[in-house]
Amino acid sequence: MDCLVNLYAQPLATLAARVEITEATIRVALPPEQHIIKDWVRRHFSEYWVSEVTAAMAHQPPGCLIAVVEGELVGFACYDATARGFFGPTGVAEEQRGKGIGLALLSATLQAMKAQGYAYAIIGGVGPVDFYSKAVGAVPIPDEGEDIYQGLLRLKPAQEAQP
Numbered sequence: 001m002d003c004l005v006n007l008y009a010q011p012l013a014t015l016a017a018r019v020e021i022t023e024a025t026i027r028v029a030l031p032p033e034q035h036i037i038k039d040w041v042r043r044h045f046s047e048y049w050v051s052e053v054t055a056a057m058a059h060q061p062p063g064c065l066i067a068v069v070e071g072e073l074v075g076f077a078c079y080d081a082t083a084r085g086f087f088g089p090t091g092v093a094e095e096q097r098g099k100g101i102g103l104a105l106l107s108a109t110l111q112a113m114k115a116q117g118y119a120y121a122i123i124g125g126v127g128p129v130d131f132y133s134k135a136v137g138a139v140p141i142p143d144e145g146e147d148i149y150q151g152l153l154r155l156k157p158a159q160e161a162q163p
């Protein structure tokens, strides 16, 4: 399911104030470090998300933001990857979850989209809807199963790389 976020509504401003004290440094990823990011995303998440990072890193400014703690990559978030105006994918290392890093990445990435001229962001193929509805007032977009991901090619289970 996709969800819609109004980038001019109060929840995004409220979130920006709330995430100010995150211990992670949130910044735009640089092209020379993309092999490190992709390797990390492959180990923690999936080859599909590596492909989306590749698309997000193929434009300027790069559409991938990262979270760094003590020089280590701990999370990432993309926009304009699968489609223009789309937020995602995003992920935080399991041992770093629950510390506000996912929200800080979400806030910084949506602010970057707003700065690029978007008035709304679409969270593509949402997993945790509650995370986005609570954080930025995201609302589900009715789609009857007809969305950009329909018919997406997928590896057979035996072809999936073992993490």
Ligand SMILES: CC(C)(COP(=O)(O)OP(=O)(O)OC[C@H]1O[C@@H](n2cnc3c(N)ncnc32)[C@H](O)[C@@H]1OP(=O)(O)O)[C@@H](O)C(=O)NCCC(=O)NCCS
Pocket: 088, 089, 090, 091, 092, 093, 096, 097, 098, 099, 100, 101, 102, 103, 104, 124, 125, 126, 127, 128, 129, 130, 131, 134
């Ligand atoms: C979703 C994800 C990025 C959140 O990162 P995180 O750093 O743990 O999130 P935060 O600590 O910033 O979250 C803080 C708030 O979000 C809520 N939250 C976190 N994960 C949630 C989830 N999966 N569902 C609902 N709420 C969630 C927390 O309860 C917390 O709420 P509170 O502030 O009211 O207590 C992380 O759980 C993750 O990497 N998940 C696996 C990948 C994934 O599902 N990505 C999203 C694809 S659309």
